[in-house]
Amino acid sequence: MLYDVIIAGAGPVGLLLACELRLADCSVLVLERAEDPYSPLKELPFGMRGITVPTAETFYRRGLLDDIAGGTTHLAVGEDGAPRRRAGHFAGIEFEDSNIETSRWQYRLPSPADTNMAAEMKQIEAVLTDRARSLGAEIRRGHGVDDFGQTENGVTVRIGAESVRGRWLVGCDGGRSTVRKQGGFDFAGSEPLFTGYMAEVEIADPEAIRQERTITSTGFYLQPDPGMIAMLEFDGGAAHRTAPLTLEHIQEVLRRVSQTDVTLTALRLATTWTDRAQQATTYRDGRVLLAGDAAHIHSPLGAQGLNAGLGDAMNLGWKLAATIRGEAPEGLLDTYQDERHPVGAQVLEWSRAQTAIMLPAPQSLAMGSIISDLIGTPSGATYFAERMWNAALRYDLGGAHPLIGRSVPDFELLDGTRVAELLRDGQGLLLDFDGELAQAGALWRDLKYVPGDVRERLGLAAVLVRPDGVVAWACDERPDPAELTRAAFRWFTSAAQVPAM
Structure with a gap:
């Protein structure tokens, strides 16, 4: 096959x-x-x-x-x-x-x-x-x-x-x-500077380890929850996937990083990582x-x-x-x-x-x-x-409108349907709040034409949405069909399938 x-x-x-x-x-x-x-x-x-x-x-x-x-x-x-x-x-x-x-x-x-x-x-x-x-x-x-x-x-x-x-x-x-x-x-x-550890442990003397973010002369440690230890040792990543993650090893690293004589009585689970980028x-x-x-x-x-x-x-x-x-x-x-x-x-x-x-x-x-x-x-x-x-993610797609390249807002149509529901099948959308683009909206395959007003327009008149929810074109006032057509051709239509206007 x-x-x-x-x-x-x-x-x-x-x-x-x-x-x-x-x-x-x-x-x-x-x-x-x-x-x-x-x-x-x-x-x-x-x-x-x-x-x-x-x-x-x-x-x-x-x-x-x-x-x-x-x-x-x-x-x-x-x-x-x-x-x-x-x-x-x-x-x-x-x-x-x-x-x-x-x-x-x-x-x-x-x-x-x-x-x-x-x-x-x-x-x-x-x-x-x-x-x-x-x-x-x-x-x-x-x-x-x-x-x-x-x-x-x-x-x-x-x-x-x-x-x-x-x-x-x-x-x-x-x-x-x-x-x-x-x-x-x-x-x-860049190569790594540290080996990072996350370990679930039992501590004989939990008061010996601070809970807050702590940087010492040898590394960093944090106890976000009782018995959970996050720590970094700046060893150039030498211990990542090389040293066995035994109770003894974790205790030795924790002692070096925390600069205490802390004693661990049990190791439930541990993992390592590095900052290789x-x-x-x-x-x-x-x-x-x-x-x-x-x-x-x-x-x-x-x-x-x-x-x-x-x-x-x-x-x-x-x-x-x-x-x-x-x-x-x-x-x-x-x-x-x-x-x-x-x-x-x-x-x-x-x-x-x-x-x-x-x-x-x-x-x-x-x-x-x-x-x-x-x-x-x-x-x-x-x-x-x-x-x-990543709340303000914006792709550089060209175009003057500040919404282009951003995630489409979750508009709610007057019948209660939300944009997220319209995107469920992976097709693009042409949202036409004033219903003036009906002829253009029927030109492209895999693009839903959705006429009708929404509860909150955010000052917009029409929005073209890619299948991944990214805005490909938008306008605040009376839409220009030619501008919409250029945007739709860029994202939705091959040259061989350009419709006759």
Whole structure:
């Protein structure tokens, strides 16, 4: 069988991409080397993942948000003893939800996805697996990509003694991606400065370890919850995946970092990571593409990795599907690199900045103190939330209107239908609030024409929305059909299918 797309990796990124491709009726094979998806690191508390605004919007628009998030949040206790919501942190310096002024973010309407939230990795993968299979994606576990070759017309993938063929191959197979390595993609960036640890332990003398963010002359540690230890040792990443994570090893590192004689009596679970920050210089080589950690890796500080990868999948899915169907405008697939590579670069920059103020140096301590003061103000908290939640993400799509390139607001039609519901099947939308574009709205395949007013227009008259929920064109006054036509041709119609006007 010749598949339209072969996806390496059945993590959240590969699974979401499979769902997006199946919405467009592309045949999809997902290959996953691990036979069993279970891992204790995917369960709470280790499996808790922050969900940024664009990711929450993706799940909401595809009808998955309730199943994935389930309203899960994590509460901390303030100085008055009352629970407070952990809105996020920068290098362990927390900012509070009550300080964030979301009204500063232009063109947003209240929706279930208008803030960040948290979800369990195990649940994310389970929901996406069920959705991918229900849509008809084929998922083979215990079968990883061992090698591949490509021609002008397709890709042949070797899995053990078997070979399978596809028109396209997408590597969603993690930071040590076989697809990236076998494909010869350049992976550039910076080497690690630390080994990071997260450990669930029992402490004989818990009062010996401070709970708050603490930088010492040898590293950093934090006890976010009783028995949970997060720490960094600036060893150049030497202990990541090399030293056994035994009780003795964790205790030795904790003693060095905390500079105490703390005694651990039990180790339940531990994992390590580093701040290595690298990115593929290109996300595409011929018929092979990269997404998620296969395209960019960095430290998990700030919970950006999963979200960046899911953003890749959402951006790539409809563009690759349109290319496969022969309906893509010229250069559409190139816009995946154009739009997502800068996002990945910003995440790496943000990761490096957090490492810089966690270094055990007087300069870093001074900078951390300034950040702490800033993040405690409404302006500072709003800025950091905007960056950490990616709430103001905007692609450079050209066009003068400030909404172009941003996420479409969740408009509510007068009959109660919301834009998120209209995007559920993966088609684009032409929202025509005054009903003046009926003739133009019927010209493009896979574009729903939606006439009628909404409860809150935000000063807009019409909005053209891509399948991923990004605004491709907008106007405040009487719409110009010619301008709309140019925008629609750019995103929705190949030259061979330009309709007669």
